Amino acid sequence: MIAGWPWLLSSRPLAALAQPSTHVAALWPFTEGDAEGQPLSAAFSAALHDRGQADVRIDHRWGGADHEHTRTLAAALVRAEPNVIFTYLNAQLRAVSALTRRIPIVFVGAADPVGYGLIASLKRPGGNVTGFTLYESSLGGKWLAALREAVPTIRRVTLLLNPSTEIRGGHLYANAFKNTAAALAIEHGIVVAEKATDIEPVIADLARYGQAGLIVAPGAFSEVTGDRLVALTTNHRLPTVFAIRRFAYRGGLMAYGPDPAEVVRRAAVYVDRILRGDDPGALPIQAPMKFKLVVNLKAARGLGFELPSALLAQADEVVE
Amino acid sequence: MTRSGRSQAAGPKPFRLPLSGKFAIAFVGLVTLVLLINGVVDLFLNFEDTKANAIAVQREKALGAADRVDAFVSEIENQIGWTTRAEWRRVSQDQQRYDFIRLMRQAPAITEVSYLDPSGHEQLRVSRLEPDVIASGKDFSTSPRFTQALKDKTWFGPVYFRRGSEPYMTVAVAHAGRDPGVTVAEVNLKLIWDVVSTIHNGVSGYAFVTTAAGRLIAHPDLSLVLRDTDLSGLPEVAAALPGNGQARDYEIGRWLDGAYVLAAHAPVPRLGWIVFVQLPLREAMQPLVESVIQTGALMGLGMLMAAIAGTFLARRMVVPIRQLEDGAERFGAGDFSERIVIRTGDEIETLAHRFNAMAARIRESYETLEAKVEERTRDLNKSLDDLQKAQSRLVQSEKLASLGQLTAGIAHEIKNPLNFVNNFASLSKELVDELTEMLRAASLDPGMREEADEVAELLKNNLDKVVQHGKRADSIVKNMLLHSRTGSGDHRPVDVNALVEESLNLAYHGARAAKPSFNVSLQRDLDPAAGMADIYPQEITRVLLNLMSNGFYATESRAEQAEPGYAPTLSVATRDRGDMVEIRVRDNGTGIPESVKAKMFDPFFTTKPAGEGTGLGLSLSHDILVKQHGGTLDVATEPGAFTAFTITLPRTGPATGGSESGPRSQP
Numbered sequence: 001m002i003a004g005w006p007w008l009l010s011s012r013p014l015a016a017l018a019q020p021s022t023h024v025a026a027l028w029p030f031t032e033g034d035a036e037g038q039p040l041s042a043a044f045s046a047a048l049h050d051r052g053q054a055d056v057r058i059d060h061r062w063g064g065a066d067h068e069h070t071r072t073l074a075a076a077l078v079r080a081e082p083n084v085i086f087t088y089l090n091a092q093l094r095a096v097s098a099l100t101r102r103i104p105i106v107f108v109g110a111a112d113p114v115g116y117g118l119i120a121s122l123k124r125p126g127g128n129v130t131g132f133t134l135y136e137s138s139l140g141g142k143w144l145a146a147l148r149e150a151v152p153t154i155r156r157v158t159l160l161l162n163p164s165t166e167i168r169g170g171h172l173y174a175n176a177f178k179n180t181a182a183a184l185a186i187e188h189g190i191v192v193a194e195k196a197t198d199i200e201p202v203i204a205d206l207a208r209y210g211q212a213g214l215i216v217a218p219g220a221f222s223e224v225t226g227d228r229l230v231a232l233t234t235n236h237r238l239p240t241v242f243a244i245r246r247f248a249y250r251g252g253l254m255a256y257g258p259d260p261a262e263v264v265r266r267a268a269v270y271v272d273r274i275l276r277g278d279d280p281g282a283l284p285i286q287a288p289m290k291f292k293l294v295v296n297l298k299a300a301r302g303l304g305f306e307l308p309s310a311l312l313a314q315a316d317e318v319v320e
Numbered sequence: 321m322t323r324s325g326r327s328q329a330a331g332p333k334p335f336r337l338p339l340s341g342k343f344a345i346a347f348v349g350l351v352t353l354v355l356l357i358n359g360v361v362d363l364f365l366n367f368e369d370t371k372a373n374a375i376a377v378q379r380e381k382a383l384g385a386a387d388r389v390d391a392f393v394s395e396i397e398n399q400i401g402w403t404t405r406a407e408w409r410r411v412s413q414d415q416q417r418y419d420f421i422r423l424m425r426q427a428p429a430i431t432e433v434s435y436l437d438p439s440g441h442e443q444l445r446v447s448r449l450e451p452d453v454i455a456s457g458k459d460f461s462t463s464p465r466f467t468q469a470l471k472d473k474t475w476f477g478p479v480y481f482r483r484g485s486e487p488y489m490t491v492a493v494a495h496a497g498r499d500p501g502v503t504v505a506e507v508n509l510k511l512i513w514d515v516v517s518t519i520h521n522g523v524s525g526y527a528f529v530t531t532a533a534g535r536l537i538a539h540p541d542l543s544l545v546l547r548d549t550d551l552s553g554l555p556e557v558a559a560a561l562p563g564n565g566q567a568r569d570y571e572i573g574r575w576l577d578g579a580y581v582l583a584a585h586a587p588v589p590r591l592g593w594i595v596f597v598q599l600p601l602r603e604a605m606q607p608l609v610e611s612v613i614q615t616g617a618l619m620g621l622g623m624l625m626a627a628i629a630g631t632f633l634a635r636r637m638v639v640p641i642r643q644l645e646d647g648a649e650r651f652g653a654g655d656f657s658e659r660i661v662i663r664t665g666d667e668i669e670t671l672a673h674r675f676n677a678m679a680a681r682i683r684e685s686y687e688t689l690e691a692k693v694e695e696r697t698r699d700l701n702k703s704l705d706d707l708q709k710a711q712s713r714l715v716q717s718e719k720l721a722s723l724g725q726l727t728a729g730i731a732h733e734i735k736n737p738l739n740f741v742n743n744f745a746s747l748s749k750e751l752v753d754e755l756t757e758m759l760r761a762a763s764l765d766p767g768m769r770e771e772a773d774e775v776a777e778l779l780k781n782n783l784d785k786v787v788q789h790g791k792r793a794d795s796i797v798k799n800m801l802l803h804s805r806t807g808s809g810d811h812r813p814v815d816v817n818a819l820v821e822e823s824l825n826l827a828y829h830g831a832r833a834a835k836p837s838f839n840v841s842l843q844r845d846l847d848p849a850a851g852m853a854d855i856y857p858q859e860i861t862r863v864l865l866n867l868m869s870n871g872f873y874a875t876e877s878r879a880e881q882a883e884p885g886y887a888p889t890l891s892v893a894t895r896d897r898g899d900m901v902e903i904r905v906r907d908n909g910t911g912i913p914e915s916v917k918a919k920m921f922d923p924f925f926t927t928k929p930a931g932e933g934t935g936l937g938l939s940l941s942h943d944i945l946v947k948q949h950g951g952t953l954d955v956a957t958e959p960g961a962f963t964a965f966t967i968t969l970p971r972t973g974p975a976t977g978g979s980e981s982g983p984r985s986q987p
Contacts, residue, residue: 121484122483122484122485122546123481123484123485123546123547123548124547136449138449138450139449141450141451142447142448142449142450142451144451145451145452176450180451183451273543282543282547283543284485284543284546284547285485285546286485286486286542286543286546287483287485287486289428289431289508289510289511290428290448291448291449310414310417310418313418313421313422314421316425
């Protein structure tokens, strides 16, 4: 995987020689060499190649969670005028879409693109932006219900949100979360974390409270700080549900969300279609069809819980 | 020449298209027409065939696709059937939830499933997106998902779009047993995509599914479905929609991108959906395209071969025609020396033979014509000669006629005084004799007597000379009168030899009388067979006398030149020439010089010294012989050697008698 990038570097002059050839730029919320970013970018490149775009130049840029860096990279990308720009997650889409209304953008993971005026409607975006959503706002309730089912004694749950999920004065997932918490008679709290240092007091506070749980909503911040969250919650023995599936494999208790690699592959199909002349404004926004529940039995044992069989029966994947 | 020149200038129209070209065009045109008709018929049949085949294939595919879509829905229905057992509502709620979770695991298309109890209230809802809801108590008792499911056992709701782009359908299945509940599932129809996109149709054909209203449910291009595309505007879809009364299960129309497609459809009756299978028309008609190419190639080949064959045949046909044309041109130019040689064994060869025959005929008639022209020219020349002769004779006659009148007048006037002179001279001579008698009787001295006798003698001599010359003048006048008067006497049969003999004697003695010293040897060569001829004897005698005296004169003239050893001879000969009698008078005298010969028949032309000839002899003779008797008078002469006059006279007498001698009928 890491071998890929020297190849990219070496291939750049060649691609420069063949300037009229197609150029696709991808902006990722990961740091270069990230264990999650590499397979996703590889999946994207592979899907594009499978669609017959063998000689397309794919320019992967790694902005991490740093907004400034992401914006700088976005400006450089737009200046290079690629044929299509691919973005992963909301902040990356915003950074690029703010700079161009002309270059087609295919996104994966965006919070309420209609609400932000990026597109006219999900059915027919109408502009230069189209793509795939990863999550639905109703999942805020679903995550809570799952946590409650795993730990029936839970009394208090905090939803850790990313700043990018903010919409029209509220937050994505927040309403569903609150409604469900009310229905289940669970004390709820919502925290919007902006810095890595913001999270530790929250976890410590919850751990002190006892019979508490944490829900980590998706977002660029979560992607980057997920591993740290896993470590902190494990240390504080705090049952946590992640929206991002991989953190269940990395020690988190549970995760409920879509398979991002699958969505990225489908987004690559959109990129291919746009390269072949389709209008991005005519390609509808698509939602994922499947969400998978991943349960980590080891983590459960570490937390001292015994997961109910009903939950295990629901689990699509069980990490032992 | 002028005629042919004019016809060349105005006759033939400008040369436009050669025969070979016309023939080739006709030939190629005919072949092309046949090929074209054949090709069109072939293509038409092929088109119908291909269309029927393609339609049959599409129909099969559509039915198959409809089956698969039906199977997809049936599968979901079966999966739901899990939860519709009669005893299911009596199992624990946890078990129910577990069953629902399992159902969703088994059927990925189901996003949400709920259980309505027999009263129509929701008892359980399990969703992939939302927290599970237990005993929400929502009342669906009047909702069709409940009522219709109870009625029909299974109810398929209308297609709707979640979030505006995700196609969903509600499937409700009533439970078994008495007083049943209903399991309601929300099915994400994007999953039919898996079914539809595996239906392969040719190279670029595919299947799609619409609702009964024409809204797209499934299409290999998912984005079209998510866009909630309404296809009822497409003719092939519109025709398939229920209520449009179309019995046909296929249609040729245009897809959204405007490309022509062949679409067949089959209904999924349980769902009211319509499955379409469509293939680009171009692909469906590929065999037809191949057939068109094949037909086109065959037609092109046929046309090429027809063109080659047509050109070849046209050339084969035109070459002999050109030869024919060249030959005809040669003939036209009058060159008949060459024949047209064509060996094609057909009509053209026959035509060439005809041309040759025609040329031969023309050549023949040319030659005949030339001979005829020559003959005619000869005739004309002869006629011209005759005419000129006649004209000269006529002129001569005219001259003679006027001369005759003149001469007759003069002679008449001279004759009377001359008679006086002659008579009185004779009388005076007798008177001198009487005087001499009287003087003899008278006595006179001898000297005086002698002198008187001498005077008397002189007087007598003088009177003799007067008489002599008076007679000569008389003779001249008589001749003149004869010349101007019609022939005396009548014509009668006469013995030619006798006439000649008589004339010769007369001439000889006349000459001797005029000049006693005259000497000539006479030769007679009279043909006993000369016989009789009906002539005017007096006239002929005159002619003979004239010719003979001329001959005597010629010999005498020659004898005067004292040529040594010269024997003056005059020969006379007669010959029997059948209908004609020939009389020849030949002398060996001075002959007639060439200059004289032309004029010797002219009146008053004479070579004799003045006073010796009248110049009328030959002129008169010619008239008598030619005009009076219808004979001829020819002369053959050599100056210094001889002159021979040859007379031919017809035995039957003068042809025209007096009328010919009209001018001399005047007194």
